[in-house]
Amino acid sequence: MANNIGTGYKRVGGKVMWNADNYQTGAMVVQNWTDTNSASWKLFDQKMSSIGGKDKVKAIMVQICIFSSRATDAELKSMVASARNHVNPGTHIYIVGQPQYEAGHECSLAGNGGAKWTDDQAKAMAANPAVNQDMTYLGQFMLDSTKGEVLADSCHASSPSGENKLGEEAKAFFGG
Numbered sequence: 016m017a018n019n020i021g022t023g024y025k026r027v028g029g030k031v032m033w034n035a036d037n038y039q040t041g042a043m044v045v046q047n048w049t050d051t052n053s054a055s056w057k058l059f060d061q062k063m064s065s066i067g068g069k070d071k072v073k074a075i076m077v078q079i080c081i082f083s084s085r086a087t088d089a090e091l092k093s094m095v096a097s098a099r100n101h102v103n104p105g106t107h108i109y110i111v112g113q114p115q116y117e118a119g120h121e122c123s124l125a126g127n128g129g130a131k132w133t134d135d136q137a138k139a140m141a142a143n144p145a146v147n148q149d150m151t152y153l154g155q156f157m158l159d160s161t162k163g164e165v166l167a168d169s170c171h172a173s174s175p176s177g178e179n180k181l182g183e184e185a186k187a188f189f190g191g
Contacts, residue, residue, distance in 0.1 A: 016078060016080050016113055016114060016170070016171060016172070017035070017040065017076065017078045017080070018035040018038060018040060018041050019035075019114075019171055019172035019177065019178050019181050020032075020035075020076075020078075020156065020172075020178075020181045020182065020184075020185050021033065021034045021035030021036075021038065022034065022035045022174070022178045022182070023172065023175075023177075023178030023179045023180065023181040023182025023183070023185070024181070024182040024185040024186065024189075025182070026175060026178065026179055026182055027179055027182040027183050027186060028186075028191075029182060029185060029186045029189065029191065030191050031189045031190055031191060032076065032185055032189050033062065033066050033072075037062070037065070038058060038062050039058055040055060040058050040059070043055050043080070044080050044081050044082055044086070045079060045080065045081055045086035045090050045091060045094050046086065046090060048077075048094040048097055048098070049090050049093040049094050049097060050093075050097065051096075051097040051100045051101070053097075056097060056101055059101055060101060063101070063102075069101075069102055069103045069106070070103065072102065072103075072106060073106060073107065074106060074107040074108070074109060075098065075102060075106060075107075075108055075109070076108075076109045076110075076111060076153060077094065077095060077098050077108050077109070077110050077111070078110075078111050078112070078113065078133075079091065079094075079110070079111070079112050079113065079133040079136050079137050080113055080125075080133065081113070081125050081126075081129055081132070081133055082124055082125065082126070083124070083125060083126030083127075083129060084126075085126070085129065085132060086136075091136060091140060092140075092146060095108065095110070095140065095146060095150070105149060106149065107149050107150070107151070108149060108150040108151075109150075109151060109152075109153035109188075110137045110140055110141055110150055110151070110152055110153065111134075111137050111152070111153045111154070111155075111156065112130065112131075112132075112133030112134030112135070112136065112137040112138075112155070113125060113129070113130045113133045113134070113156075113170070114130065114155075114156040114157060114158045114172070114181065115130055115131065115134060115155050115156065115157050115158070116130065116157070116158055116159065116160060116165065117158075117159045117160065117161060120160045120165070120169070121169065122169055122170035123168065123169045123170065124168060124169070124170045125170065130170075134155055137152050137153075138152050140152075153188055154184075154188055156181050156184050156185075157180075157184065158172055158177050158180060158181070159180075162176070163176050163177070164176050164177035164180050165177055
């Protein structure tokens with residue numbers, strides 16, 4: 016889902032956040048990001064290197080993405096700790112949940128109430144002084160399945176309309 020945001024952000028002319036080109040982190044949930052040496056983090060490091068390295072990147076976005084089994088508090092904290100291990104000290108983390116949807120729509124992959132749960136967890140982690148050093152809740156990304164912004168999987172953004180919507184929302188958060 017973060018790939019959807021990055022792809023849309025690039026397509027709508029965003030220049031601050033990195034795009035999803037060659038990132039290849041689709042279908043990775045919290046558990047893929049808890050081990051600082053995981054294949055997911057290796058992809059992150061490759062992308063970081065391709066855009067100039069840790070010294071160039073001053074902030075990253077971490078998205079809580081889940082399947083219906085969700086994630087434990089320990090896994091969420093481990094994911095954030097792993098993120099800190101892959102950036103310079105003082106690099107700001109913007110934390111977000113999965114996109115939210117119009118009333119009555121659920122992301123089947125995340126399970127009933129799962130998308131809302133990710134957003135609630137992002138807010139709670141950003142408010143937790145034990146976790147939130149240099150971290151803030153970025154805000155909600157929104158999709159509307161009735162406007163063709165969601166794929167048939169009921170979760171991911173459609174291309175281009177859903178991705179562009181997420182990209183515009185990212186531009187509103189990050190600017191140009």
